[in-house]
Amino acid sequence: MPAITFDHFSYAYQHPRKVLDNITLSVDPGSFNVVIGPSGAGKTTLCLAVAGAVPHYFGGSIAGQVLVDGTATTASAMHHLARSVGTVLQDYETQLVTMTVEEEVSFSLENQGVQPAKIECAVKEALTRVGLAGMEKREVASLSGGQKQRLVLASVLATNPHILVLDEPASALDPEGAAMLYSLLGDLNRRQGITLLVVEHDIARVLPYANRFLLLENGELRCTGTAGDVLAFMYEQGVFAEAVPPLWQLKMALEKATGRRFEPWRTEQEAVVQLSQCLPKEVVKSA
Ligand SMILES: Nc1ncnc2c1ncn2[C@@H]1O[C@H](COP(=O)(O)OP(=O)(O)OP(=O)(O)O)[C@@H](O)[C@H]1O
Numbered sequence: 001m002p003a004i005t006f007d008h009f010s011y012a013y014q015h016p017r018k019v020l021d022n023i024t025l026s027v028d029p030g031s032f033n034v035v036i037g038p039s040g041a042g043k044t045t046l047c048l049a050v051a052g053a054v055p056h057y058f059g060g061s062i063a064g065q066v067l068v069d070g071t072a073t074t075a076s077a078m079h080h081l082a083r084s085v086g087t088v089l090q091d092y093e094t095q096l097v098t099m100t101v102e103e104e105v106s107f108s109l110e111n112q113g114v115q116p117a118k119i120e121c122a123v124k125e126a127l128t129r130v131g132l133a134g135m136e137k138r139e140v141a142s143l144s145g146g147q148k149q150r151l152v153l154a155s156v157l158a159t160n161p162h163i164l165v166l167d168e169p170a171s172a173l174d175p176e177g178a179a180m181l182y183s184l185l186g187d188l189n190r191r192q193g194i195t196l197l198v199v200e201h202d203i204a205r206v207l208p209y210a211n212r213f214l215l216l217e218n219g220e221l222r223c224t225g226t227a228g229d230v231l232a233f234m235y236e237q238g239v240f241a242e243a244v245p246p247l248w249q250l251k252m253a254l255e256k257a258t259g260r261r262f263e264p265w266r267t268e269q270e271a272v273v274q275l276s277q278c279l280p281k282e283v284v285k286s287a
Pocket residue numbers: 013014019037038039040041042043044045046058
């Protein structure tokens with residue numbers, strides 16, 4: 001059974017304009033999905049629909065349905081859905097509500113009805129998973145942006161959701177912090193089989209981890225598939241083409257000019273290896 005299904009789903013906030021338009025999509029358990037598209041395309045709204053905040057919290061009008069583990073989100077209360085779907089919002093600081101790190105994770109466990117005797121151990125485990133072990137007594141206000149974000153993630157992970165939805169999780173992080181976060185998310189996906197749905201504008205950051213891309217434009221799902229499928233569509237059709245990483249622009253220009261096909265370039269290193277295989281040996285030696 002798919003982890004998430006969009007079945008001809010359309011949505012409008014309090015005005016008639018559809019923000020999501022007839023989305024049909026199924027997300028496999030254990031997959032790492034990245035939602036991309038121009039500003040205003042509906043990426044955040046898509047995340048909110050999986051978490052149930054659309055329509056439970058925002059109201060508005062819907063057609064079709066979104067299902068999580070086969071159950072329509074409209075048939076589950078948001079706190080019930082939160083057991084399956086952990087959400088990290090774009091403005092994640094609004095999710096932090098307590099004074100100290102351990103209180104923050106405990107709060108989320110208490111909300112899910114976890115027995116008090118199990119909480120201390122679960123807090124430690126969740127903090128360890130995100131690299132914040134030993135910081136239990138720290139004041140939340142004293143943490144860096146990246147640490148705060150990992151604390152939100154720990155609070156979400158503590159309740160063991162099998163789906164994680166993250167909206168631009170790296171937007172407030174420096175390049176090193178963003179790389180650390182995605183490496184952590186890649187680990188959660190690969191080792192623990194957590195299904196990921198992540199909004200990210202910097203496609204190069206997620207290429208090493210993602211196995212599926214979803215391209216939204218004006219509320220419509222324009223293309224889904226591997227990096228190769230979706231980036232080729234964007235490049236060739238000129239849809240949100242400015243977001244195609246420069247390295248992939250080079251890759252596709254070379255493929256077009258030479259008729260040669262490269263494997264996906266998930267990292268610069270992979271590009272270097274493949275390019276050096278097709279260059280004359282003398283050039284590679286002297287480089
Ligand atoms: N609470 C709301 N009430 C009314 N309209 C909204 C609300 N939230 C978003 N919208 C509108 O819905 C459309 C899609 O917004 P959404 O935030 O989902 O897009 P996005 O692709 O995530 O954009 P961005 O990349 O800028 O975050 C936009 O036109 C936006 O103005």
